[in-house]
Amino acid sequence: MIKTALKWTAALSIATSLLASSALAARTDLIVGVRLEPPHLDPTAGAAAAIDEVVYANIFEGLTRIDETGAVKPALARSWTISDDGKTYTFTLHQGVKFHDGTDFDAKDVVFSLDRARGEESINAQKALFEPIETVTAKDAHTVVITLKRPTGNMLFNLGWGDAVMVAPESAETNKTKPVGTGPFKLTKWTKGDSLSLTKSDTYWGEPAKLDKATFKIVGDATAQLSSLLAGDVDAFPIFSAPEMLPQFEADDRFAVVIGTTEGETVLATNNAQKPFDDVRVRKAMAHAINRQSIIDGAMFGYGTLIGSHFAPHHPAYIDLSAVYDYDLDKAKALLKEAGLEKGFKARLHLPPTDYARRSGLIIASDLKKIGIELEIINVEWGQWLKQVFKGKDYDLTIVSHTEPMDINIYARDDYYFQYKDTDFKAIITALNATSDEAKRTELLQKAQVKLNEDAVNGFLFQLAKTGVWNAKIKGLWANAPVQATDLTKVEWMD
Template sequence: MFHRLTLTAAALALSAGAALSAQDTITLGMVLEPPNLDPTAGAAAAIDEVVYANIFEGLTRFGPDGAVLPALAQSWDVSEDGKTYTFHLHTGVTFHDGTAFDAEDVKFSLDRARAEDSANAQKALFAGIDTVEVIDPATVTVTLKDADGSFPFNMAWGDAVIVAPESVADEATHPVGTGPFKFDEWAQGDHITISRYDGYWGTPAQLSKATFRIISDPTAAFAAMMAGDVDAFPNFPAPETLAQFSTDPRFKVIVGSTEGETILAMNNRQPPLDNVKVREAIAHAINRQEIIDGAMFGYGTPIGTHFAPHNPDYVDLTGLSAYDPEKSKALLAEAGVSDLTLRLALPPPTYARRGGEIIAAELAAVGIKTEITNVEWAQWLEQVFKGHDFDLTIVSHTEPMDINIYARPDYYFGYGKPDFVALMETLTKTTDPAARSDLLKQAQEMIAKDYVNAYLFQLAKTGVANAKIEGLWENSPTQANDLTAVHWVD
C-alpha cells in the first residue's frame, strides 16, 4: 500500500509538472493603447507592438538582432544595376480569413502604400518604387527609380506589411494578416487578445493565446506584475522598481537597447524656434544626465544627434550641445529673445511626463518659461504630429535607422533643409558601404549643428518577465513584441 501511494503521489507530481510545462498562454503589459491596429495607416509604435510579426508579415522582417530576414519572400534577386528586385514568395500561404496570399496581394499593398492618397505614415519608404509587376502567383518584380541597397530593409518595417484587398477596409479594428497569430478581440481601454492561427504557413507559434493589457500607470504596472496578473511587461514603465524585481527569483529583468532616439522636438517652422540660436540655447540649457537619472533612473545613453549609439556609423556629437546654461543665456541675448514662453506638449510615456518636468525646470533656469500640457496619444498624433500645433514636445522615435525623416519638410518638426534632402538622395543611390558610412556621418553632423531638436538619450529597453518565460526580445531593433519564439519552461 505504501509503495502504491508513493507511486501515485509521484505520478501526480509528474502530471502537475507536465501541466505547468504545458502552459501556453501569456498576458503582456503595454503602457500605450494603439489608436488602431493597421500598421499601414498609423504612426503609433503601439500598433506594431501588437501586430508586427504576430498578425502581419511583410516581404522581409527584422530579426531580434536587427538583421533583415526573409518573411513572405523566401528569397530575392537583384539586378546588376541595383534597380530591380525580384521576390520569390512562399506558396500555400493564407490570410486569417482563409483567402489565399499571392503576388497580387504584394502588388496591391505596395501600390496602395505609395499611392498619392496613401495614409501610410512612412510613405517615403515606397517613394523610390517605379513599378510593381506580377510575374506569376509566386513571383513579383519591383523596379526602382534609382538603385537602393536599403530596399529589403525598407520592406521589413511594419508599415510595409502585406494586406489583402478583401479585408483592408477593416484592418484598423479587425486586422487580418498572414502571421502565426490571428486577431480575437479588442476591449478598448483594457486589452487586445490574439490567438494561434492553425493555418499558418510557417513554424507554428508555441503560445495558443496572448493578451495585451493596457496599463499606463507605473504603480499599477508594478502591482500587476507582482500579483501575477501580467506575465511580462516588455517595456516596463517603472524603472525605479527594477532592482526589486532583480532580487526576486520569480522574475527576470531584461535590459537591452532600442532604436528609440528620445528628443525634445522643436517646431522649426515658427518664430522664435526658426532661429538656430534659440534652438541652440535650448539645447545647452538641458542636462542630459539629469534627465536620464531623474526620469529613467539611470537607464539610457546620452545622444547628440538622431542616431543610435549601437550603430557602427554613430558619431558622438554630445559635445556640440553640452550642458552650459551660461552659454544658453548668451545665445538668447544674441538672438534678441527675452521673456520667452513656449508650449510643451507631453504624451503619456514615463520618459515624456517625468522628463518634461525636469526640462521645464532647466529651461526656467535660463529664462524660458513653459506651459505644460499633458496630452493623450491620440491627441498628440492629431495635434502635434499631424497638425504641427506645438512649440516643444518630447517623444522617442523608435523606428529603425530613421534619420531620413529630417529630409521631409512636411514632417512635424519642420526641418527639410535642401542640403540635407540632397544628402539623403545621395545616400539612397549609394551602395558602397564606406561611402554610405561617410554620408551618414555627414547627416548626423548637419542636424546636430543646426540644432534641429535637442537630443536627449537613446531609450533603453527595460522589461520584466516571469522567470519561466523564454523568447522575448532583449533589444528592440524595431517597435515590436514578437511572440513567434516565446514559450514557457519549467
C-alpha cells in the same frame, strides 16, 4: 497480497512520475500586459502604435521584417536582388504560404497589397513610404518585381514596417475586426476593453511559435500594472509605464527588469531660423550648458540613453557622439560671448503634455539660466502644439520624442519645423537614398549623424528607454523597440 501491494506501489510511482513531469513542463501560454487597446487590428489602415504592438510579426507579415537591432531581415520574401541603377527590386517569395483562412499567398497578393497601400483611395497612415514605387508586377506566382521612380535606399526597411504587411483581397476589408494574415498566430477572441487572445497557427509556413496561446491584457493604470504583475495575473509588460516603480521589481528575483532603447530620440527641438538660434555658436552653447544626465536622472528616474545625434543606439550604424558636448558652463559662456550674447537673452519653451517633456523642461530652464538664458515655459496640449509649433513653426524651443524608426532624413526637409536647411546634409541624404549597399549606407548614416552633431541642430538629450518587466522564466521578448511591436515569434518559458 504482496503482489497486489507491489502493483499499487508501481502504479503510485508511475503516477507520481507523471505528475512531476507535468509540474516541470514549461508553460505554453503567455499573458502580456499592454497600456492601450488598439482601435482596430489592421496595421495598413491606422497610425496607432497599439495596433502593431499586437499584430506585427504575430498575425501579419511583410516581404521583409525589422529585427530587434533595427536590421532588415527576410520574411515572406526569402531573397531579393536589386538592379545596378537601384530602381528594380526582384523578390523571390516563400512557397506553400497560406493565410489564416486557408487561401494561398502568392505574388498576386503582393501586387494587391502594395497597390492598395499606395493607391488613390488608400487610408494607409504611412502612404508616403510607397510613393517612390512606379509599378508592382507578378513575374510568376512566386516572383514579384517592384520598379521605383527613383533609387530609394531605404525601400527594404520601408517594406518591413507594419504599414507594409501583406493582406489578401478576400479579407482585406474586414481585417480591422477579423485580421487574416500569414503569421504564426491567429486572433481567436477580442473582448473589448479587456483582452485579445491569439492561438498558434497550425498551418504556419515558417518555424512554429513556441507558445500555443498568447493573451494581450489591457491594463492602463500604472498601479494596476504593478498589482497584476505581483499577483501573477499578467506575465509580462514589455513596456512598463511607471519607471519609478521599477526598483521594486529589481529587488524581486521572480522578475526580470530589462532596459532597452526605443526609436524615441528626445530632443530640445530648436527653431534654427529664429534669432539667435540661427547662430551655431548659440546652439553649441546651449548644448554645453545642459546637464543631460541630470535630465535622465531627474525626469526619467535614471532610465534613458545619452545621445549626441538623431539616431537610435540599438541600430548597427549608430556611433556614440554623446560626449562631444560635455557639461561645461565655461565653454557655454565663452560661446555666447563669441556670439555677442554674453548677457544672455530670453526665449520661449513650448512643452507638450507628456511627463518627460514637462519634467525635462524644468531642468533645462534651470540649466540655461546659469548662462543667462531665461526661458518662458509655455505648457500646451497636443492640438495646440501641432498647430503652433509643428505646423506653424511659431516657437523658439520645444521638447519632444521623435518615435518614428530611421527618421534622420527629416533634417533634409526644408519645411520641417526645425527649419534646418543645409546643402551638405541634403547631399548625404540624397546619396543615402540612392544606395542599397549596406556598407555604403552605414558610412552615409554615420556621416549624417556627425553632421547633425557638428551643427548642434537640436539639443540631443536622450533616447527614450524601453522599460520591460516580465517573469524571469520568460525568454525571447525584445529588449529594444526598433518598431512598435511585441514580437512573440521566439518567446518561450524556460523550465
